[in-house]
Amino acid sequence: MLRWTVLCVLGLGLASATNAEKYKGQYIGKLSTLHHDVTGDVYAVDNITIYIEGFSYDGEAPDAFFFAGNRDSTPSNRGFIIPDERGRNQVLGPYRNKNMVLRFPVTKKGQRSLNDVQWISVWCRKFAIDFGHVKIPKNVAWPEAQVTEGLESDRPVLRSSAVRITDTDTFKLDDFTFDGTVQDAIFVMGSGDAKASGVQVMDEKGTDNPLKKYSKKTLLLTIPPEVRGQPIQYFGVWSPSKGMLASVTFDPEAYIPPSVKSLV
Missing domain, CATH: 2.60.40 (Immunoglobulin-like)
Known part of the structure; x- marks a missing residue:
């Protein structure tokens, strides 16, 4: 299946982090x-x-x-x-x-x-x-997972209680439900307009297949390598035939934890 992309610089919420210098927290x-x-x-x-x-x-x-x-x-x-x-x-x-x-x-x-x-x-x-x-300095905002409200849609039925960026490599969906009636739906993330297709996020098994039916599943998703290191503004479920089915937004300037795997 084709990976859907947008012709803009995408990002990950690391504030001043750049591709030239590894983000360490x-x-x-x-x-x-x-x-x-x-x-x-x-x-x-x-x-x-x-x-x-x-x-x-x-x-x-x-x-x-x-x-x-x-x-x-x-x-x-x-x-x-x-x-x-x-x-x-x-x-x-x-x-x-x-x-x-x-x-x-x-x-x-x-x-x-x-x-x-x-x-x-x-x-x-x-x-x-x-x-x-x-x-240790005082009154510092330490990096932390960024949590937003859950996905919500009645047609198709598509819900999650929360969506969070846990670190620079990983997303987590809590209690994800999808009725599977939109047969070409995929996970996406991007910056700018949340109605855009964004960059495809592989499913919890690491495949680019359309989403199947889910019922209150907790999913760990890997952020695509091509968008790591720059700020993410939205995450959603998108369909090539129907557009954005549901999405949530994030603060692109927030400090989130670096992936421990990337450090050692």
């Missing part, structure tokens, strides 16, 4: 180099996930962890461990120019996040020494 800052050759650039993937690019540490300290806290304005023992890139609370070994994704833990106080902390450090608990840290 909201830049927080560089880890200070105080001891043991610690260095690395820290980005927020979302408010509970960070990406460290080019992380280095010689691994020679006896009790070093990724550590974060909020009770003191500079690193101290009053904080909590951020699990390593494998999700382990283990003493850090050596790293050299490593790219890694770290997720904040769930503790007895609930899910920790960037909103809870003033700093992130490579911290030795045994000797209470900060090997390098970055300060």
Whole structure:
């Protein structure tokens, strides 16, 4: 089946991201180099996930962890461990120019996040020494999934409770229902006029076949490679014979999370 395209620049809601520079999330800052050759650039993937690019540490300290806290304005023992890139609370070994994704833990106080902390450090608990840290800015809008109202149409019956861009690679449709009576309907996305055909989005199986009948299905859809890295303004179900059956719009300037797969 032909892929339907429009002759305009399409996009993905990454604000200042460009094809020339990989989008990594909201830049927080560089880890200070105080001891043991610690260095690395820290980005927020979302408010509970960070990406460290080019992380280095010689691994020679006896009790070093990724550590974060909020009770003191500079690193101290009053904080909590951020699990390593494998999700382990283990003493850090050596790293050299490593790219890694770290997720904040769930503790007895609930899910920790960037909103809870003033700093992130490579911290030795045994000797209470900060090997390098970055300060977390306040009042920052961290990248987050963009959620909009659901699709809605009575003829044909076409509904979903919500449509969301979860990251730079993925869409999610909640409770998607379609009666299948329009036999050439496909998923599309694009910028500008939502009545346009846009670029076809493959179905949940990765095929370009017309949509079949669905009943309250949750679908994960992959954003087409040719439109990644630029702002998306609408998503919809479109028919070559009948036009746009239903669509939703997004803020093309919103920061959404980068795909973790694209980072490591």
